[in-house]
Amino acid sequence: MYPLPIDKWRPVSRRFYKFSLPVALGIWLLPMIAVLVTSIRSTEELTEGNYWGWPKHFALLANYREALTASPMLHYFWNSVLITVPSVIGAIALAAMAGFALATYKFRGNALLFGIFVAGNFVPVQVLMIPVRQLTLGLGLYNTVEALILFHIAFQTGFCTLFLRNFIKQLPFELVEAARIEGAGEWTVFFRIVLPLVRPALAALGILVFTFVWNDYFWALCLTQGDDAAPITVGVAALRGQWTTAWNLVSAGSLLAALPSVAMFFAMQKHFIAGLTFGATKG
Structure with a gap:
């Protein structure tokens, strides 16, 4: 038995699928986004404890050059x-x-x-x-x-x-x-x-x-x-x-x-x- 195509699902199921897909994708990408944002933070911000907020100062070139x-x-x-x-x-x-x-x-x-x-x-x-x-x-x-x-x-x-x-x-x-x-x-x-x-x-x-x-x-x-x-x-x-x-x-x-x-x-x-x-x- 093959899965039913999405276009033949009930409207409620299709809407739930379309809503849950980007949510699941965001959760899956969250660790990568956190690493990416951390890689452009300055050392001073990390010292102050700003781990999850939006970076105040971008140190993209400095961090990657030092790495x-x-x-x-x-x-x-x-x-x-x-x-x-x-x-x-x-x-x-x-x-x-x-x-x-x-x-x-x-x-x-x-x-x-x-x-x-x-x-x-x-x-x-x-x-x-x-x-x-x-x-x-x-x-x-x-x-x-x-x-x-x-x-x-x-x-x-x-x-x-x-x-x-x-x-x-x-x-x-x-x-x-x-x-x-x-x-x-x-x-x-x-x-x-x-x-x-x-x-x-x-x-x-x-x-x-x-x-x-x-x-x-x-x-x-x-x-x-x-x-x-x-x-x-x-x-x-x-x-x-x-x-x-x-x-x-x-x-x-x-x-x-x-x-x-x-x-x-x-x-x-x-x-x-x-x-x-x-x-x-x-x-």
Whole structure:
């Protein structure tokens, strides 16, 4: 049974829906608005206790400039780029190949291997904290960008494989069979047939994995020490002082740290509406 379209609702229900939607949106955006307003407050206002009132003096440029210069924020930002980009590419590349194999090949242990990928998504990350840290220490990778890259690739590949395997499983298998009959190799089938068809899934995964890795704080705190390999999430936490905290600078740094994820979403959102069989009927 499908939901009833909104235009067929009763008038009272439609009015209530139209009224509640902006209210719910305002409540959802309230924390972000509070952070945004705090980021443009002056330090004097925060000292006086003006946390929720409208700012009397706007310190937009001063706060954001100090947030960038009070700590090595640009260094943290570059570390996040070095960690996130290889992690996204590596996790999606491995998951695409694994998902293709699990979806198209019939071999002994296929279901068991897929079950392992599924089960791995239910392991709490906190359980892995000590063994992963000891592993990086044993391999000499502790406090390095490479350690975070390898961990994020390993941890995100399971979820991406689960997602892509189910997505590829829904593709018309006749396309793969037709390509094989025409003499196409497996790599040709993978790159020329499957990948164009799963473009919407790749775009969605790209945004999700980018957001997960970029916003990671737990593993950045566990596997790094100091400023050498710390990403921007740790850099924002470094804006907190030992005795007092300039919340306007923390808010400004938090918004600067969130900008790449927002930009990534708007850059990739057009792929969400791409047709599933876009490449199958072209020409």
